[in-house]
Every structure is written in structure tokens, then in C-alpha cells.
Amino acid sequence: MQTHEIRKRFLDHFVNAGHTEVPSASVILDDPNLLFVNAGMVQFVPYFLGARSAPWNRAVSIQKCIRTPDIDEVGITTRHNTFFQMAGNFSFGDYFKKGAIEFAWSLLTNPTDRGGYGFDPERLWATVYLDDDEAIGYWQEVAGLPLERIQRRGMADNYWSMGIPGPCGPSSEIYYDRGPEYGIEGGPEANEDRYIEIWNLVFMQNERGEGTSKEDFEILGPLPRKNIDTGMGIERVACLLQGVDNVYETDLLRPAIDLMAARAPRGYGQGNHADDVRYRIIADHSRTAAIIIGDGVSPGNEGRGYVLRRLLRRIIRAAKLLGIDDPFMADLMATVRDAMGPSYPELVSDYDRIARIAIAEEAAFNRTLASGSRLFDDAARATKASGASRLSGSDAFTLHDTYGFPLELTLEMAAEADLGVDEEGFRTLMAEQRQRAKADAAARKQAHTDLSAYRELVDAGPTEFTGFDELTTEATILGIFVDGKRVPVVSHTGRDGTQERVELILDRSPFYAESGGQIADEGDIRGTGSSETAKAAVTDVQKIAKTLWAHRINVESGEFVEGDTVVAAVDPRWRHGATQGHSGTHMVHAALRQVLGPNAVQAGSLNRPGYLRFDFNFQGALSDEQREQVEEVTNEAVQADFEVHTFHENLEKAKAMGAMAMFGESYPDEVRVVEIGGPFSLELCGGTHVGRSAQIGPVTILGESSVGSGVRRVEAYVGLDSFRHLAKERALMAGLASSLKVPSEEVPARVATLVERLRAAEKELDRLRLAGARAAAVNAAAGAEQVGKVRLVAQRMAGGISAGDLRSLVGDIRGKLGSEPAVVALIAEGDDDTVPYVVAVNPAAQDLGVRANDLVKVVGAAVNGRGGGKADLAQGSGQGAANIDAALAAVRAEIGRS
Structure with a gap:
């Protein structure tokens, strides 16, 4: 069956x-x-x-x-x-x-x-x-x-x-x-x-x-x-x-195994348990990844995005270990689509987006694997140079934690390099990490919010939202809640004079409750009749059980009693700004799709008066030209003064019309559609909007950035906030033009010239500083002190010397000290009280038991620093220039004990 x-x-x-x-x-x-x-x-x-x-x-x-x-x-x-x-x-x-x-x-x-x-x-x-x-x-x-x-x-x-x-x-x-x-x-x-x-x-x-x-x-x-x-x-x-x-x-997982077995040099079910495990990982994880992407998640570095990334990378690693090096993710996602599509048709309709995200992660991880392989090669060389025969557990853990190398991959690569791996050390570090993760997860767990106090009101029916048609509504107080407990009355002092979370539940409300990326309206609620002295500022509105509006208030005067009639009024300036922000978000979304293509799909948004933030799925940063195009298309649509039309429609019909929906969101059978300019923008949305697009005002894109793998973010000002931002930019440009004594249009070129000159001057300063340091190094070598059997140069260097310069200098000094046992320890006064330091030990001193990686620990203890390296050269960085002399003295004392 x-x-x-x-x-x-x-x-x-x-x-x-x-x-x-x-x-x-x-x-x-x-x-x-x-x-x-x-x-x-x-x-x-x-x-x-x-x-x-x-x-x-x-x-x-x-x-x-x-x-x-x-x-x-x-x-x-x-x-x-x-x-x-x-x-x-x-x-x-x-x-x-x-x-x-x-x-x-x-x-x-x-x-x-x-x-x-x-x-x-x-x-x-x-x-x-x-x-x-x-x-x-x-x-x-x-x-x-x-x-x-x-x-x-x-x-x-x-x-x-x-x-x-x-x-x-x-x-x-x-x-x-x-x-x-x-x-x-x-x-x-x-x-x-x-x-x-x-x-x-x-x-x-x-x-x-x-x-x-x-x-x-x-x-x-x-x-x-x-x-x-x-x-x-x-x-x-x-x-x-x-x-x-x-x-x-089974019939839903075996097709993925068969697909990969046809590409691998070793098949499934041929007696190799490790290979069979890899095939099962691919089959299992590919199906899970498709479902997660289908519900709106993109690969990232935390939360759900991290889980998705880990699944996709385990698929790729397993394929590598099976001997599959060619790209395969597109075919694998198609196999999942074909197997699961009869039960989950969204995997078919949304296949292009799902496959695109998975393929991009495959390409990105292949690059990561190349970087990790270089790290492995360095660690293998260092292990052999130290005379050890096993890669350290720390190195194996770094490969796993930073580059996603499973232990089995590290073991295989180590065997090819004639090395073993400290598996016990690796597992100890892994166990510590898991323990930390479990503790974090336990700390995040909490009981479900107790909504039982609201149950009677939830069952009585939803709050009637009147805010699409009016900003002021007469309403009845159905319930009053203080810190989650129902009370009959609340006054401006609170029950005990302390600040409490007060909520009013009304039967009708013009206030928009936070949802769909739009933050809640602000305004006030006032009493009527005998309670006309009651006044409260509305600071937030949240939905209880998705149906009941909870108005969070600060009671400013009088008292509110359950059953009273009140007047709820939204701040009109706040609402106008909010509608500008929300409608502007739709315009930017439409412009992005027009410039970048249909794959630029919404991944999240936030809009408030005068500001919008829009996240969308897209691989790679926008070019300056694309960003300018998006801004221009948006403002052309604003200037066109499109009519904003809203209507209710059956969900499937709305989707068939081309209405955009948020991935991962659940919608009722009947949905509200917001249409701006006919085909220009058509989205499922329950938010408040302007009447015509020109009311949005100018839209100024502030920037575009990455918020995760395959997810970009655009931020923009709208309306008066946009105008004020442009006015500041204009004033700044005018000030620069005046200072540089050039027309405004020539400011960018003049600034670029000045920056290039500054860089050249900084390079010359660095060259002169290093030359002076090298001259000092010659004198330092000549004045080396004898500490026991070792010639020692232990010296404080002037500020501005980088760690790279220090490494070069200790090499120069060590070379001038000849073949007798010698140690060079240089500590610089860095910026912000940082203290970079480098220690070099020649072969003769190493024969006496002196090790550079031991001496940097001595320095680190004195300057609260950390460092490491090898027997001949080690370095680190600490804090506190005042402790440099003590650190140098500690080095002398340590060598004296050798």
C-alpha cells in the first residue's frame, strides 16, 4: 500500500x-x-x-x-x-x-x-x-x-x-x-x-x-x-x-536513495553499513529540507535557518563520502518533489524557489569544504612537524564546528595523510558543546502563556475591527485585565499605586493590532457620560487567540469600569504614517520583483510611521544600479497616483489572480487582497493602507544588506521622514562642497582623491615607522643581554607596530644573533591599550629546552593575553601597556631557569 x-x-x-x-x-x-x-x-x-x-x-x-x-x-x-x-x-x-x-x-x-x-x-x-x-x-x-x-x-x-x-x-x-x-x-x-x-x-x-x-x-x-x-x-x-x-x-524515501546510488561508485545495501547510513541521511534530510524551505525558512546561522543549513550540509557531506563530487541538489530536490507532491502540492508549485535555495547552499558549502580542506592541510603539516602521529581533538573539533566536517570525513582525510585523530578529545569537546546547547534550550523553554482568563471573552466572539473605515469608535468595555488577571475596575493609580500592565478588551475597536509586519496604532480611550473623566493612552494593541483585541494602556485620569461605554480614537497622524509605511512596503516589494525577477519573494517585513524594512529571498547583494532601479520604479509608481483597492476573495481564487502570500503563513478560506495600480502590486494583506499611491510620498532607500544566507534586507524612509532625510543629505553635500570649494557634482571625485592621498600618506608613515623599528632592531641585536646560556633581546616597541611588523622584526633580530642560543621577545604598545607580542627562539636555544610557545604564555599571564604558536615562533595579544616591563622581566626570569 x-x-x-x-x-x-x-x-x-x-x-x-x-x-x-x-x-x-x-x-x-x-x-x-x-x-x-x-x-x-x-x-x-x-x-x-x-x-x-x-x-x-x-x-x-x-x-x-x-x-x-x-x-x-x-x-x-x-x-x-x-x-x-x-x-x-x-x-x-x-x-x-x-x-x-x-x-x-x-x-x-x-x-x-x-x-x-x-x-x-x-x-x-x-x-x-x-x-x-x-x-x-x-x-x-x-x-x-x-x-x-x-x-x-x-x-x-x-x-x-x-x-x-x-x-x-x-x-x-x-x-x-x-x-x-x-x-x-x-x-x-x-x-x-x-x-x-x-x-x-x-x-x-x-x-x-x-x-x-x-x-x-x-x-x-x-x-x-x-x-x-x-x-x-x-x-x-x-x-x-x-x-x-x-x-x-518506503516509496517516499527510496527514490532519493536510488538517485544517489546511480551516481556513486558504491551502491546501497551492498554490505557497507557506513555507506548505507550516508544514503539514508541524504534521503531523510532532503525531504526535511524541502518541507522547511517550503514553509518559508532560508539557511542561516541561528534558529531554524541553522537547522536547515545543517541538514543541507549533512546531505552534501554524505554525498562527498560516497564519492559524489558533481552537483546533484537540483535532481535531488526534484526527486523529493515527485515523491511528496501528491500529498503536499505546494512542493510542486513552489519547486523553483525551493530548488534555488538548496542549490545555492550546495555551491556555498562546496566553497566552505575547500576552505576547510586547506585548514586540515595546515593542521596535518603542523602535526607532522611536531613529531605527533595524531591530529588533535581540538583541530578535529574546529574542522567540525567551523567548517562542518564530520569526524568520519576528518578520519578519512587523516588516514590519507598517514595520521590518526584524537577521537576521545574530539568527543569530549563535542559533549561539552551539546551540554551547552541543551542548557540553552532548557533555558528557553517556558510554560504556555495562560490565556484561560480570556477564554470567556474569546468564546463570546471576536473584536469587531472598524479601523478600515473610521478612526474613532464608540465601544463597550468587555473586560479589564491587570497583569493577566481580570478585574472589575482600574484607575489611574493602579490598585496599589505601582505600574502594572493594564489591558482593555472592547467589543469594537478602530485600533490596528500588531500583525503582518505592521506595528499597532497609538491613540487614546476616553470615558463617556458619568465616566467622562477617564482617559488612557493606548501604547500597544495585541491579539489574544488571533481574535480578541487587547489594548494596553496607561490610565492618565479617572477610572474605567467593565461594561462602561468609551470612545476609542486612533491618533490620525500615527495612522497616516503607518499607512504610508505599509503601502510603501508593497510598492518596494513590487519594484524588487520587477527589477530582480519573480524569485525576489518576501521573507518578512516591519513598517511603522515613516519607515519600512523589507526582507526578501535573493542570492547575492544588489548592485548600485539595481538599488537605484528599485528606488526609481518605486517612486514612479508613487507618482503615478495609483488607486489602492481592497477586496475580499476566496484564498485559492486570490492566489490564481497572482496575489502574493507570505511563505509559511496560514490564511483563512476568505482573504483580504490589497491591489495597487492593477497588476503593479497584488498581495494578501490585513493591514491599513493609503487611498492612492501618491499619498505615500517619496521613498528613499537607506541601504541593502544581508540578514542570512539567501535573505536580503532593504530599509527605507517614506513621506516626511524621507523628505527630512533627503534634506539632511542635501545639507551635508552643500557643506562638503563649500569646504572643498567645488560644485556639488564634483564632491565625490574630490573626496575620492583625498582618500587616495590619505592612504598614500598612511602607507608612507608605516614605511617610515617600520624603517625606524628595523634600525632599532640592529641596535637591539648589538646590545643583546646574556641570560644564562642564552642571548636575549627583550624589548618594548613604540606604538603603531602591527603584529605582522613584529613577526618581521623578530626574524631580522634572530638572524643577526648568529647560531648561538638566542631568544627575541618584542612587545608593542598597540592602539586602545592592546599589547601585541611575538617571541622567536633559534634552534640552539630550542636544544636547551626553550620554546617560543611556552614563553608567550609567560607574556600572556603578565598582560592578560592569549596566544600560541610553535617552538620556533609564537605570538599573542593582551591588554595593558603598563604591564609590558613586567612581562619582559618574566621572560628573563623564565629563561634564567632554563
Whole structure:
């Protein structure tokens, strides 16, 4: 049975049983604890917590999930996937244990001609939580499972929570017995390779508190309603129904393995475990990378971007180790598209962008590998020169951490150079890094924001936003919240005279709540009638559960009482500036696509009165000519005074019209479309805009920069802020023209001439300074002091001498000291109180046991510095010119002990 059919049968089974099909959420959700969605129930958490009422009693979904903590295990075991599809059915206060068991058992065991999967009931086992006799009773009653195929397990295995305060409850897992060829008998407790878990039924009934581990936390009490959350692993079921040994050989992953095996000198499944692992890494990671890129992530150096980059680089490294050197990423992404497209059509429609990003990372990492190879060559030469036979763990770790070299690649290269590798030292450093990463991750974890106080208002219906048509609205106060707790009244002093976070929830509001890159409106809320003395400044507006407007206020006078009628008024100057910024963002986006082509797709934005920031996917910096073109196209569109037209449309129709949408964003079935100038700009947008493009005013692009691999950022001023910026630039140019006594148009050429003259003068000064230093070096060699058996030159150098100059000078002095044991130590007074230093030791002094790399440590200890090098030459840098004499004295003392 093909995987797409397995998905379809799951959805059909539960839809026929009264469940509402809920589409998969993006793998990127606004959750402080998650880089990526890692479980099928994540998008339903507000319903399980009781913060919001679910719009349905029963739901079914197949959620895209990504888990990367065990990324290094991918391919080594045959069950790990970074991307997987979690099929789940959910009950929100409807059916509970018995219903969940009935639904799961019937789908698994019904014959294929009746819509089931046709599993042999005699090969299915169940596990339950230690004291869950109720679940055991249902397994016997519903499924007819004998007691010997039901096993009780502890909290670590059969009690579910998210690892942080939130919903929890006992679980029951379903296992399939693959047969004696896969291991010993005895059920899941005996062998989880033979007995493979395919479905987990969570009986979510409690709320947990803080804890220190998966098994150590307090149960705070029952949830408002008992819920069901189940998860069936699509990939594992496919593995069993397709009769293959592991998930990598199913119909969705095997095509990638076959593609790469056709290009590699060594095939898959030929008895080489290391090669098989590499093929599995490629198959797994390519699918995950395509999904992540499809949901709007680009490779970067932190967060989600870093995970994506790591996945792509592991693919490339694995291919290199298989002997594949030619570019392959385009074909690999096409293979993923073809395999996954029937279930995820966005991988087909967005293929060009996905492939372009992956191909660019492939090219960039190939350049990085070349740089890393040079570092390896240097480290190998230094290792051999020191007489060692193993590359240090530190060198191997640097190759891994800086250049992405896996240990196996370093081992292979070291073997080719007749060297070993200090694997234990490498693993120690890796373990320390992982420990730091885990500590950082734990520090970032937090409980979900408690929105239960707002639940009554959320359930009552959304705030009516009137701000598209008016800036002043009469409204009723539905709720008052102080520091997240509902109160009946709030006054300008607060309840105890201290500054508190005060929020007003209104039934109607003209204030735009922050979203879509547009920051919230500012303005005020005033009382009416008997409460007319009440006045508050609105400082921020945020959405609660995406439907309720929370107005954060500073109460300036009087008091506000729940149920009062108030007048909410947006500052018109603020709103006008905000609309200029938001409409200007659309104009810049359209201009970028016109100048750079359709691949310049939005990756994020921020707009506020007078300013906009726009991030977009593009490889390489914009040329001066392209930047000027973007600015000109934008301002031509402003001058054209296009009409700004907004309307609501079905999502699919809007996309068919060409309306641009943010990658990774989820949209309702009906969307708001903002059209500026007909085909010039057409985007899905819920923000506020000007009425005609000329109202934006001039747009001045301030700069363009990189914010990550393949992501560029444009910043610009609009309206009066743009005019003021240009006025300052004009005044600056006029001042320069006056000072230089040339017309304004000649200022750039004159400045360039002056800069060139300054550089020439600085070079001449450097030449004279170095010449003086060399002359001093001749005198220093002549005046070398005898310290024990060693001739020593230990000297403070004047300021302005660079580390490079110091290395040249110590070489000159050492050469003039002849073949007798000699040491040269020079310390310079650098800029900003920095202290560069270099130590050189000739061969005769080395024979006495004197080492330059030992002496720089002595210097470093005196000047709070760090350094290193080899026995003949070492250098470093520290702080504190006042300590130079003490450092030189320490060198003399150290040599005297030799």
C-alpha cells in the first residue's frame, strides 16, 4: 500500500466517523518552546488547555512534524526520521478511552476492501500506564486482546506530557510484532526492534506543573474536559504495509536513495553499513529540507535557518563520502518533489524557489569544504612537524564546528595523510558543546502563556475591527485585565499605586493590532457620560487567540469600569504614517520583483510611521544600479497616483489572480487582497493602507544588506521622514562642497582623491615607522643581554607596530644573533591599550629546552593575553601597556631557569 493511500484511508476513516478534517499547520508556529512543530497535537494546544473552545468536538489531521535533537542518529538506526507525518484523531470533551481504542483498532484490523489497513490482529500488542485498569478492560472488551499481549509500563513510556507545564495524561501504545527474525519474543518490554510502535493513544485528562524530568512533576489537577490526542506514524505503518525492513526503503524515501546510488561508485545495501547510513541521511534530510524551505525558512546561522543549513550540509557531506563530487541538489530536490507532491502540492508549485535555495547552499558549502580542506592541510603539516602521529581533538573539533566536517570525513582525510585523530578529545569537546546547547534550550523553554482568563471573552466572539473605515469608535468595555488577571475596575493609580500592565478588551475597536509586519496604532480611550473623566493612552494593541483585541494602556485620569461605554480614537497622524509605511512596503516589494525577477519573494517585513524594512529571498547583494532601479520604479509608481483597492476573495481564487502570500503563513478560506495600480502590486494583506499611491510620498532607500544566507534586507524612509532625510543629505553635500570649494557634482571625485592621498600618506608613515623599528632592531641585536646560556633581546616597541611588523622584526633580530642560543621577545604598545607580542627562539636555544610557545604564555599571564604558536615562533595579544616591563622581566626570569 502506497503512503499516499495510507494517508487517505486514515482521513477517510475518521471523517466518516464524524471528525472534521483539519489541514496540517506549517512546521513553523508562534510557540516559544518550539523551533518546529514536532507533534500532531501542537496546533490544538489552546483547546486542550482550555484557553479557547474548539470549533469542533472531533478532528482529524495529518501534521507535518520535524524533530532534530537526535539528528546524529539518523540513518544509524532504521527508525529515526527528522521529518515525519503524524496522523492523529482528536476528541475535545467528546469520546474518551473506549472510543479512541475502538477507532484505532478498527482502522488497523479492518480488511483493505473495507477501508482498513488489514493488519493481523494476532500480531498487535498494547501497552498501558501502570494503574490504568480501565484501558486494559477496553482492550479486552473492544479488541479482544488477551492479557498476555497487554503490558503495563511506567511514566517514562506511558505517561505523556509536553515536558513543560501544560496538559498531560496516561497513554496506551499499539505495537506490531514483526516476527522472530527481528529479535526475541516477549512484547515491547523485551524488544522494540521486533515489536515496533505504530500508534500512541493519549488520554489527556490532567494538567502538570513544573518538574525536573519526564517522570518528576506535579499533577495540578484535572483539565476542564477530558480529551483524546492520538498519533499514528505514517512512515512506520508504510514500512510494515510495504514489507520493507526500514522507513528509508518506503516509496517516499527510496527514490532519493536510488538517485544517489546511480551516481556513486558504491551502491546501497551492498554490505557497507557506513555507506548505507550516508544514503539514508541524504534521503531523510532532503525531504526535511524541502518541507522547511517550503514553509518559508532560508539557511542561516541561528534558529531554524541553522537547522536547515545543517541538514543541507549533512546531505552534501554524505554525498562527498560516497564519492559524489558533481552537483546533484537540483535532481535531488526534484526527486523529493515527485515523491511528496501528491500529498503536499505546494512542493510542486513552489519547486523553483525551493530548488534555488538548496542549490545555492550546495555551491556555498562546496566553497566552505575547500576552505576547510586547506585548514586540515595546515593542521596535518603542523602535526607532522611536531613529531605527533595524531591530529588533535581540538583541530578535529574546529574542522567540525567551523567548517562542518564530520569526524568520519576528518578520519578519512587523516588516514590519507598517514595520521590518526584524537577521537576521545574530539568527543569530549563535542559533549561539552551539546551540554551547552541543551542548557540553552532548557533555558528557553517556558510554560504556555495562560490565556484561560480570556477564554470567556474569546468564546463570546471576536473584536469587531472598524479601523478600515473610521478612526474613532464608540465601544463597550468587555473586560479589564491587570497583569493577566481580570478585574472589575482600574484607575489611574493602579490598585496599589505601582505600574502594572493594564489591558482593555472592547467589543469594537478602530485600533490596528500588531500583525503582518505592521506595528499597532497609538491613540487614546476616553470615558463617556458619568465616566467622562477617564482617559488612557493606548501604547500597544495585541491579539489574544488571533481574535480578541487587547489594548494596553496607561490610565492618565479617572477610572474605567467593565461594561462602561468609551470612545476609542486612533491618533490620525500615527495612522497616516503607518499607512504610508505599509503601502510603501508593497510598492518596494513590487519594484524588487520587477527589477530582480519573480524569485525576489518576501521573507518578512516591519513598517511603522515613516519607515519600512523589507526582507526578501535573493542570492547575492544588489548592485548600485539595481538599488537605484528599485528606488526609481518605486517612486514612479508613487507618482503615478495609483488607486489602492481592497477586496475580499476566496484564498485559492486570490492566489490564481497572482496575489502574493507570505511563505509559511496560514490564511483563512476568505482573504483580504490589497491591489495597487492593477497588476503593479497584488498581495494578501490585513493591514491599513493609503487611498492612492501618491499619498505615500517619496521613498528613499537607506541601504541593502544581508540578514542570512539567501535573505536580503532593504530599509527605507517614506513621506516626511524621507523628505527630512533627503534634506539632511542635501545639507551635508552643500557643506562638503563649500569646504572643498567645488560644485556639488564634483564632491565625490574630490573626496575620492583625498582618500587616495590619505592612504598614500598612511602607507608612507608605516614605511617610515617600520624603517625606524628595523634600525632599532640592529641596535637591539648589538646590545643583546646574556641570560644564562642564552642571548636575549627583550624589548618594548613604540606604538603603531602591527603584529605582522613584529613577526618581521623578530626574524631580522634572530638572524643577526648568529647560531648561538638566542631568544627575541618584542612587545608593542598597540592602539586602545592592546599589547601585541611575538617571541622567536633559534634552534640552539630550542636544544636547551626553550620554546617560543611556552614563553608567550609567560607574556600572556603578565598582560592578560592569549596566544600560541610553535617552538620556533609564537605570538599573542593582551591588554595593558603598563604591564609590558613586567612581562619582559618574566621572560628573563623564565629563561634564567632554563
